[in-house]
Amino acid sequence: MTSLLRPPPKSSPELDANWLRELLVIQKNTNMRHVISLLIENEAGALSRVSGLFSARGYNIESLTVAPTEDTSLSRMTIVTSGSDDVVEQITKQLNKLVEVVKVVDLSESAHIERELMLVKVRATGKDREEMKRMAEIFRGRIIDVTDASYVIELTGTQAKLDSFVGAIDSGLILETVRSGICGIGRGDRVLKV
Amino acid sequence: MVITGAEIVIRCLQEEKVDYLFGYPGGAVLYIYDELFKQDKVRHVLVRHEQAAIHAADGYARSTEKVGVALVTSGPGATNAVTGIATAYCDSIPLVIISGQVPSAAIGQDAFQEVDTVGITRPCVKHNFLVRDVRDIAETIKKAFYLAKTGRPGPVLVDIPKDITAQKCEFAYPETVSMRSYNPVVKGHHGQIKKALQLLLEAKRPMVYAGGGVVLGDAADKLTALVRKLGFPCTNTLMGLGAYPATDRQFVGMLGMHGNYEANMGMHYCDVLLAVGARFDDRVIGNPAHFSSEPRKIIHIDIDPSSISKRVKVDVPIVGDVGEVLGELLALLDNTAEKPEPQSLGVWWKQIEEWRRRDCLKFNQGEEGLIKPQFVVQKLWEVTGGDAFVTSDVGQHQMWAAQYYKFDKPRRWVNSGGLGTMGFGLPAAMGVQLAHPGSPVACITGEGSIQMNIQELSTCKQFRLPIKVILLNNGFLGMVRQWQELFHGNRYSESYMDALPDFSRLAEAYGHVGIKVDKPGDVEGALREAFKQKNDLVFMDFQVDPTENVYPMVKGGQGLTDMILSAEDL
Ligand SMILES: Cc1cc2nc3c(=O)[nH]c(=O)nc-3n(C[C@H](O)[C@H](O)[C@H](O)COP(=O)(O)OP(=O)(O)OC[C@H]3O[C@@H](n4cnc5c(N)ncnc54)[C@H](O)[C@@H]3O)c2cc1C
Ligand SMILES: Cc1ncc(C[n+]2csc(CCOP(=O)(O)OP(=O)(O)O)c2C)c(N)n1
Numbered sequence: 001m002t003s004l005l006r007p008p009p010k011s012s013p014e015l016d017a018n019w020l021r022e023l024l025v026i027q028k029n030t031n032m033r034h035v036i037s038l039l040i041e042n043e044a045g046a047l048s049r050v051s052g053l054f055s056a057r058g059y060n061i062e063s064l065t066v067a068p069t070e071d072t073s074l075s076r077m078t079i080v081t082s083g084s085d086d087v088v089e090q091i092t093k094q095l096n097k098l099v100e101v102v103k104v105v106d107l108s109e110s111a112h113i114e115r116e117l118m119l120v121k122v123r124a125t126g127k128d129r130e131e132m133k134r135m136a137e138i139f140r141g142r143i144i145d146v147t148d149a150s151y152v153i154e155l156t157g158t159q160a161k162l163d164s165f166v167g168a169i170d171s172g173l174i175l176e177t178v179r180s181g182i183c184g185i186g187r188g189d190r191v192l193k194v
Numbered sequence: 195m196v197i198t199g200a201e202i203v204i205r206c207l208q209e210e211k212v213d214y215l216f217g218y219p220g221g222a223v224l225y226i227y228d229e230l231f232k233q234d235k236v237r238h239v240l241v242r243h244e245q246a247a248i249h250a251a252d253g254y255a256r257s258t259e260k261v262g263v264a265l266v267t268s269g270p271g272a273t274n275a276v277t278g279i280a281t282a283y284c285d286s287i288p289l290v291i292i293s294g295q296v297p298s299a300a301i302g303q304d305a306f307q308e309v310d311t312v313g314i315t316r317p318c319v320k321h322n323f324l325v326r327d328v329r330d331i332a333e334t335i336k337k338a339f340y341l342a343k344t345g346r347p348g349p350v351l352v353d354i355p356k357d358i359t360a361q362k363c364e365f366a367y368p369e370t371v372s373m374r375s376y377n378p379v380v381k382g383h384h385g386q387i388k389k390a391l392q393l394l395l396e397a398k399r400p401m402v403y404a405g406g407g408v409v410l411g412d413a414a415d416k417l418t419a420l421v422r423k424l425g426f427p428c429t430n431t432l433m434g435l436g437a438y439p440a441t442d443r444q445f446v447g448m449l450g451m452h453g454n455y456e457a458n459m460g461m462h463y464c465d466v467l468l469a470v471g472a473r474f475d476d477r478v479i480g481n482p483a484h485f486s487s488e489p490r491k492i493i494h495i496d497i498d499p500s501s502i503s504k505r506v507k508v509d510v511p512i513v514g515d516v517g518e519v520l521g522e523l524l525a526l527l528d529n530t531a532e533k534p535e536p537q538s539l540g541v542w543w544k545q546i547e548e549w550r551r552r553d554c555l556k557f558n559q560g561e562e563g564l565i566k567p568q569f570v571v572q573k574l575w576e577v578t579g580g581d582a583f584v585t586s587d588v589g590q591h592q593m594w595a596a597q598y599y600k601f602d603k604p605r606r607w608v609n610s611g612g613l614g615t616m617g618f619g620l621p622a623a624m625g626v627q628l629a630h631p632g633s634p635v636a637c638i639t640g641e642g643s644i645q646m647n648i649q650e651l652s653t654c655k656q657f658r659l660p661i662k663v664i665l666l667n668n669g670f671l672g673m674v675r676q677w678q679e680l681f682h683g684n685r686y687s688e689s690y691m692d693a694l695p696d697f698s699r700l701a702e703a704y705g706h707v708g709i710k711v712d713k714p715g716d717v718e719g720a721l722r723e724a725f726k727q728k729n730d731l732v733f734m735d736f737q738v739d740p741t742e743n744v745y746p747m748v749k750g751g752q753g754l755t756d757m758i759l760s761a762e763d764l
Contacts, residue, residue, distance in 0.1 A: 041375055044324070045312060056317050086503070093500035099321040099341060102375040194374060 033062070033082045035107040035114060035184045036092065037192055041100040042068050042075040049098050050077065059083065059091050063116075063181030074102065074194065078184045102194055111187040117154070117180040118162045119144075123173045124151045132169070139165045150175060199328040200225035200359040203292065206335040208235045209367045212263050214254060214628050215239065216247040220267025221307065222294025225359040239628065239657060242649040244271050246621035248278020248349075249647070252287050253622030254629045256608045257583055259412055261288045261342050262625065268294045269307030272353075273314065277615060279349050280318040284612025285433060286410055288347035290338045297357040298326065311353045320348030328361040333368055340371040345378030346498040347410055378497060382514030382522060390468070390493040390510050391526050397466035398538035399545075400426045403449065406433030406611070407471015407496060411516040414438070414604040417470060420524055424534055427546055429457040431472050432596055435607045440600035441580070446546060447555075450478040451748050452593045456549035458746075458754040462488055463545075469494045471516045474505045475612075482506060484753030495519045554746050554759050555597055564739040565714050567591060567666040570721075571598035574636060574664060577721040582634040583626045585609065587619035587643030590672035593744045595638040617646030620663065624650060627659040634725055636662045641691050642671045651704040654731050662724050663733040665697055668740040676743045680764070701733030712737040 040046050047066055054061045062080040069076045081091060088106065095104045107114075124132045125148075136143055136153045139161070145152035155165055159182060166177065186192065197205070203226050207215060216239045219227045230238050241247040244266045251262030262282075266275045272293045282289050296305040312324045321341050323334050331354065338350040394400060402424075408417050414437045421428045421444055428438045429449040438445055447454030449461050461467070461479075467490055472478070479485045482505055494501075494508040495516055502511045512519055559569040571594050574582070584599055585608040586592045592609055601607045608626055610618040623637040644665060654661060674689040698708025707730045711720045717736065724732035746757040758764060 045316075048313070049316065052316055090500060090504060097498065097500055099373070099376050 031082070031084060032088070033080065033108070034088050034091075035112065035182065036079045036081060036095070036104065037107050037184050038077050038079070038095060038104045039069070039074050039102040039192060039194060040077060040098075041102065042073055043100060046075065046100050049100065050079070050095070053094055053098065054079075054081075057090075057094065059087065065181040065183055071194075076192075078107075078182055080182050103192060105186070105192055107184045107186055110190065112184055112190075113187060114158050114182050114184045115156055116159055116162055116182045117156050118165075119178045120153045120155065120166070120174060121176040122151050122153065122169065123149065123175060125149050128170070128173055132173070135165070135169055139168075141165070195365060196362045197365050198225065198229070198360055198362050199331050199354070200229040202328070202331045202363075202365050203335065203354070203359065204229045204233060204236060205365055206332055206367060207263065208233070210261070210335075210339050212236050214625075215263050215265055216241055216250040216254075216625065217265030218244050218247055218267065218271060220269075220271050220294065222268035222271075222296060222356045223265060223292075223359075225356065226265065226292070226294070238265075239624070239653070241621065241624075241653050243647065244274035245278045245617065246624075246647050246650045246653070248275050248282065248289065248291065249615075249618050249621035250625035250628075251289050251291075252278065252282045252618075253585060253608050253625030255282075255287050255289060255625070256622070257605050257626040258629045260629075261290055261339055263290050263292075265292045266294070267307070268296055268311065268356075269309050272309060272311040276314060276318065277617075279315055279351065281610050281613045281615040281618060282349040283318045283320070285406060285610065286347050287349065288342040289349040290335070290342050291349060291351045292335075293351060293353045294359075295324070295353045295355040298355045299357070301355065311351070315351050318349075319351050320346075322351040322353065324353045325355070325358055328358050328363045331358070332365060336368045337371050337373065341376065345376075346501075379499075379513045380497075380515045380518055382495065382512045382519035384522070386510055386512045387519060387522050388526065390512060391523055391530075393466050393491055393493060393510065394424060394426075394468060395530075395532050395534055397426075397464075397534060399463060399465040399542045400424070400468070400534070400539075401460050401464035401466070402426050402428040402438075402468045402470065403431075403461060403472055404428060404434045404437045404470045405431040405472025407516050408434055408437035409471075409604045411471060411497070412604070413471075413515075413517040413520055416517055416520040416524060418442075420520055420527070423524070423527055425539060426468075426534070427460055427543070429453070429461060431475070431478055431611075432609070433611045434472060435596060436601035436604040437471075439602040441602055446550070448596055449754075450475070451480070452597065452744050452746060453478075453748075455552050455554040455746055455757060455759060456546055458748070458757060459549045460546055462754045465490050467492045469496075469508070470520070471496060473501045476505070479506065480748050480754045480756075481751055484755075487753075552759065554757075559714055561714060563714070565712065565717060565736055567594050567668065567736070567738040567742055568598050569714065570664065570666060570717055570736050570738065571595055571638065573718045573721055574638075575599045577718065577725060578634050578636065582606070582636050583608065583623075583630060585619045585623040585626060585635070585637045587637075587639040587646075588614045588616045588673075589640045589643060590668070590676065590742070590744050591638050591640045591643075591666040593673075594666070616643040619643060620647050620650050620654075620661070623661045624653060624657070624659055627661055628657070634662065635660075636664055638664045638666065640672060641665060641667045641669065641694055641697070644697075648700075651701060651706060651731070651733075655705045658729065659731060660727065660729055661731050663701070663731065665733065665735045666738050667694075667697070667735050668738050668742065669694065670740055672740075672742075673744070679743070680747075680749070697733060697735040701731070706731040706733055708733045708735070710735045710737070
């Protein structure tokens with residue numbers, strides 16, 4: 001009778017190692033970046049339900065942005081996270097499970113646009129003053145505050161563009177940077193609305 | 195009519211047909227208690243610790259199809275309730291908890307007895323609310339009940355600042371609730387259900403694995419009908435016990451860490467697995483890599499999409515209510531001439547019977563010597579005709595209760611599976627007994643666990659609850675001792691229970707009947723005597739073998755088929 005079955009596999013160190021590895025993969029997985037966008041009831045505490053979910057379950061948050069939409073009863077969030085397909089599937093399921101969440105989409109599943117805003121305060125004296133102005137122009141940034149020693153440059157673009165601007169200017173001249181985190185929207189007909 | 199917030203709270207509970215409210219008063223809920231005093235529809239049960247209020251409401255809910263309700267004050271009242279709330283959350287039990295909060299203007303001022311109750315409970319509730327306006331009370335409570343019992347059930351907390359319970363407004367209880375953000379799926383996808391049926395009909399080595407979801411969804415009848423019609427073997431999780439009659443031949447017992455040999459082997463070697471309202475817990479499937487090493491097709495019915503493909507990838511996911519989905523499966527089965535192929539099913543059953551012959555739950559009770567804990571549970575089952583409500587605490591006694599009390603009906607077995615909360619058993623039994631006056635209710639416990647909420651013996655006296663406490667007293671935190679014996683070289687670090695009280699006399703001091711039993715020959719007589727006492731709580735202190743371990747056992751991280759069946763296997 002037992003011949004019908006394969007002999008019971010004893011757990012081996014190898015299996016255990018696989019299991020451990022799998023666990024580690026699940027916890028640490030950073031292989032795919034996802035941009036998740038959601039609509040949530042604009043109520044006190046809603047943000048902490050989302051951020052609490054990520055920390056409690058050990059999911060990564062690279063950035064999170066939130067603000068009310070044109071319908072002020074709703075807020076829209078964009079969350080940049082990373083994980084394996086399984087993890088991201090759980091993230092979207094868990095987000096959907098939150099009672100105040102109305103809709104969730106993984107924008108990175110298809111064509112979409114991402115934008116981030118950065119404000120950079122740089123030292124602008126002597127020859128650096130002209131150089132900074134030039135760099136801002138090259139990156140299509142705008143200088144929105146001027147003193148005799150500094151500029152504040154406003155720059156919008158993808159994460160990569162902002163990164164390369166920061167990389168392109170002399171790091172010694174950067175006094176301060178602030179970034180908004182990413183806003184995302186689907187291309188074409190894809191609309192996230194109730 | 196214009197009434198106060200406190201009266202609105204009580205009127206809402208009346209509208210929800212709440213008969214028992216478990217609670218403990220304090221400053222922030224005084225207006226609510228004042229309104230309770232003025233009416234007699236909602237009966238208040240005064241516990242001796244807020245944790246017990248939540249467990250009692252929880253026991254009430256688990257043993258009925260209703261929502262359990264509790265009321266606590268702000269600050270320490272709320273924090274004491276947290277363990278109870280988390281216990282209910284981990285087992286998906288529908289509760290509504292009303293907590294008092296400091297007055298609105300004092301919130302955030304580090305006021306006396308102020309804690310951020312909504313913040314503290316957020317990770318262990320299905321949802322919670324802070325009411326900011328007296329006009330929102332009725333709608334919020336309506337939503338709380340609706341959220342607690344629909345979809346995947348769970349505890350919902352409503353935090354109400356004191357000033358709001360004193361303010362007045364017009365009262366009208368909403369008839370219906372609709373929330374654009376919350377629409378649980380009830381009906382399963384028809385195409386998926388058809389696919390599932392096809393797989394089941396083609397199965398050669400099928401297995402049905404049913405969990406707490408079948409109990410929560412009140413679908414035990416449908417599950418039983420389906421399993422019988424198909425002629426398949428069926429196993430239950432710890433939370434699912436009673437979802438399929440345990441005395442039926444097709445039942446192969448509980449599975450998992452302390453599951454039956456035949457259940458675990460069947461689970462591992464089946465070629466088609468029908469998982470119903472069960473969530474592939476780590477105490478159930480053991481090492482997931484080992485579990486996946488055997489190819490099989492998995493059908494998974496669950497109302498919560500996040501339970502599906504969380505730990506084990508499934509082939510046919512069906513999101514929906516168990517009752518609905520099983521009903522549809524049954525209807526499809528009725529309308530097809532196809533049947534599972536009898537020959538391979540026969541071969542599979544022969545294999546299962548061979549596994550069953552290992553008789554993995556056998557134990558030796560000598561006529562003399564120490565009482566075996568298993569023997570007490572077996573006798574309890576016999577004496578109560580298998581028809582009692584049984585609550586339990588957490589530890590070895592819990593596993594013996596699950597293994598040796600054969601539950602034929604759902605909602606008879608009440609225990610904390612997900613959180614594993616010691617101290618759950620006695621207060622839960624209070625809720626069960628209030629919900630089923632006149633029915634036998636037993637609380638199986640250990641001398642460690644019972645001391646975590648022993649003060650509730652006083653509540654039992656006040657409300658004349660004739661619970662039968664079955665203490666399997668082994669003088670150890672037995673489950674901890676077992677792990678230390680098996681995995682920590684017999685170093686019994688802090689697992690010996692020293693300075694134990696004389697429990698039977700302690701029970702007597704509370705005004706109950708206490709019995710101490712230390713001979714195997716006295717076990718049955720004592721139980722019979724106890725269950726004859728219809729009006730009294732009887733506390734039975736069984737002095738059991740302190741060295742007994744729970745078998746079978748799958749060690750953490752190992753595969754389901756690597757079972758230690760008895761001490762001889764070590
Ligand atoms: C000391 C100790 C030892 C333990 N040993 C074991 C053991 O050996 N074996 C064992 O099985 N467990 C054991 N447990 C319990 C274990 O930890 C889990 O609590 C348990 O296995 C989970 O049971 P479940 O899968 O039935 O899920 P539950 O926690 O009961 O979850 C129910 C599932 O059903 C779903 N559901 C709810 N309502 C519906 C509905 N209407 N329709 C459809 N789906 C629905 C939910 O979404 C959820 O996925 C032990 C616990 C302790 C404390
Ligand atoms: C509140 C709480 N604290 C600690 C534990 C860890 N724990 C699990 S079982 C157990 C021992 C239980 O002892 P007892 O109630 O005497 O039961 P026995 O195992 O001896 O039957 C402990 C300490 C727990 N589950 N709950």
